[in-house]
Amino acid sequence: MPRFARTALMATLATAGLAAQAQELVIATVNNGHMIEMQKLTPEFEKANPGIKLKWVTLEEGVLRQRVTTDIATKGGQFDVMTIGLYEAPIWSKKGWLKPIATDAAYNVDDLLPAIREGLSYEGKLYAAPFYAESSxxxxxxxxxxxxxxxxxxxxxxxxxxxxxxxxxxxxxxxxxxxxxxxxxxxxxxxxxxxxxxxxxxxxxxxxxxxxxxxxxxxxxxxxxxxxxxxxxxxxxxxxxxxxxxxxxxxxxxxxxxxxxxxxxxxxxxxxxxxxxxxxxxxxxxxxxxxxxxxLWSWNLAVPASSTKDEAAQKFIRWATSKDYIALVAKTHGWHAVPTGTRKSTYANPEFQRVAKFAAAEKKAIDAANPNDSTLPxxxxxxxxxxxxxxxxxxxxxxxxxxxxxxxxxxxxxxxxxxxxxxxxxxxxxxxxxx
Structure with missing residues (x-):
């Protein structure tokens, strides 16, 4: 067999081997616009991470909450990554139902808006990573x-x-x-x-x-x-x-x-x-x-304690909630389409400021919301x-x-x-x- 043919065959076999070994991450998410966009960008993640395949379970908000709550409470293990809210994060992390988010220097956790980061942390550790956040x-x-x-x-x-x-x-x-x-x-x-x-x-x-x-x-x-x-x-x-x-x-x-x-x-x-x-x-x-x-609300990505694919799940979450992901959406669809409410760097970006005429009002609303002091009595x-x-x-x-x-x-x-x-x-x- 000629050398170039052997090389091509080996490459084909290697690719087939990777496909066979690829871990499938099952991700439960809500049918909101930004999440739909994240699904469309699946090829970008899979290309950079050939050993991981993403499988999406997209649900209406109320149904999503029921499904993930039932699954995590019963340790069902249906999902490797869950989309959860600011409400669930502190309750579930306290119960030991979530794995801490494995951040690194490149992720820059200090770039997260303080109100959101605090709401997703328990005993100083981040237990869910914000995909987008909002006030009203x-x-x-x-x-x-x-x-x-x-x-x-x-x-x-x-x-x-x-x-x-x-x-x-x-x-x-x-x-x-x-x-x-x-x-x-x-x-x-x-x-x-x-x-x-x-x-x-x-x-x-x-x-x-x-x-x-x-x-x-x-x-x-x-x-x-x-x-x-x-x-x-x-x-x-x-x-x-x-x-x-x-x-x-x-x-x-x-x-x-x-x-x-x-x-x-x-x-x-x-x-x-x-x-x-x-x-x-x-x-x-x-x-x-x-x-x-x-x-004050955020939709966040978290790893249930029942997941056996922690490393791959953490890798996906770091990708989907990173500064680089926001830049990817901006490059693909423009700055007006990026998921907002999570990072200081987004609001400091001149391109975002130029396009998003709502930016100042949105950040002011998020900064003003205080879950620890929200009622007159x-x-x-x-x-x-x-x-x-x-x-x-x-x-x-x-x-x-x-x-x-x-x-x-x-x-x-x-x-x-x-x-x-x-x-x-x-x-x-x-x-x-x-x-």
Whole structure:
């Protein structure tokens, strides 16, 4: 056999050997835009790491939470990498369900924004790496505000937002005064509604862990929300969450929208949004207090303790949450498309600053959110739009269903909160927080 033929054969056999030995990493993630983009960049990772193959399990947010929670609690071992939230990270790391993230000098953990890094750490170790992070803010149509003769300040009140909604609402023209989450879920409608309760002066639990859902701030905030949406929201708002409202806004159907800061990169992208050149940004609206008016959240990649492919999983996570990955997305799609909210270097980058007109408002919102001090009365829990206790998922889901029913007109706000208070009291008593 000629030498060149032998060389080609050996190369083929070596490649086949690598393919046979390739570890398959099963990654559970959410069906948000930035995660979909990460999947599209799979060939880039696999080319640099020929011994690793990526298999994606992409799920709607609520389903993802159920699947990964069940799997990690039962040590099922279905996933090697999980996409988890800021809520799960400290609870699961404390329980020993996650492996610490193996960072190196090149990863530069000090580049992570302090609020996010702290939220993902336990006893000084990072247990999940942030893929993107967010707060919440007001996104609005500057052209419609100008037409209505309304100036939106840097941090408006909910009353000012309502006044703009009343003037901009024009269903015949296909424009609704306000788009807000209505779909039930502790991470869906309750993310928004908890910030509203906070800024009205409310809290989930008092210092004795007694639920406060029938308190005056909760009643006033929820009544305001339901009335605002019934008068100026789109039809079927009780079924809308982030993705549905994003689609409405991009079609030019929302005069304003209070939601995750991560939406800013989508609605200001001319390839996705029909109103990209007409949007402006402000801080999340306030009422009685600015405390807890805007939430803090991150989607993060973590390695469950049950994974037998730790080294490969860590390698993937370092790649997907690195400064180099952000540069890769910028090179592929432009700086407006990069996952934001995680690294100081992103906001310091002149190219990003030039393209992302939302950057300053987004970073200000993230920096302002304080999970350790998010309510006017002192609270026993950590978290802005949630209480970081295991029982909160069940409570938040139950309350979210009640509030969605009130928005849909199947219940009054008062009845919804009364039922919510009962179920919250039952859960807290069952868990031993109260007698």
């Amino acid at each position: 803010m007001l996104m609005y149509r500057k052209d419609l505000a100008d037409k209505a003769g309304i100036t939106i300040g840097e941090q408006p009140t909910w009353e000012q937002v309502r006044a703009f909604a009343a003037k901009a609402h024009d269903p015949k023209a296909g424009v609704y005064g306000m788009c807000l989450r209505g779909k039930p879920g502790w991470g869906d409608n309750m993310a928004l509604l908890t910030t509203m309760a906070n800024t009205w002066g409310g809290q989930w639990f008092d210092m004795s862990w007694k639920p406060q859902l029938e308190s005056r701030p909760w009643k006033d905030a929820m009544a305001f929300y339901v009335d605002l949406m019934k008068q100026y929201g789109p039809p079927g708002a009780s079924a809308n969450s982030f993705n549905e409202n994003l689609a409405l806004f991009n079609e030019g159907k929302c005069a304003q929208w209070v939601d995750a800061t991560i939406a800013a990169s989508f609605i200001s992208d001319p390839k996705q949004s029909k109103v990209a050149d007409k949007v402006a940004f402000a801080q999340a609206p306030t009422a009685a207090t600015p405390k807890g008016a805007n939430w 002192k609270s026993p829990y950590v978290g802005v739009q949630y209480a970081a206790i295991p029982e909160f998922q069940a409570i938040g889901v139950g309350v979210g269903q009640q509030m969605s029913a009130a928005l849909a007109g199947r219940s009054t706000v008062e009845q919804a909160l009364k039922t919510s208070q009962t179920l919250a009291e039952r859960e807290m008593k069952k868990a031993g927080y109260t007698k």
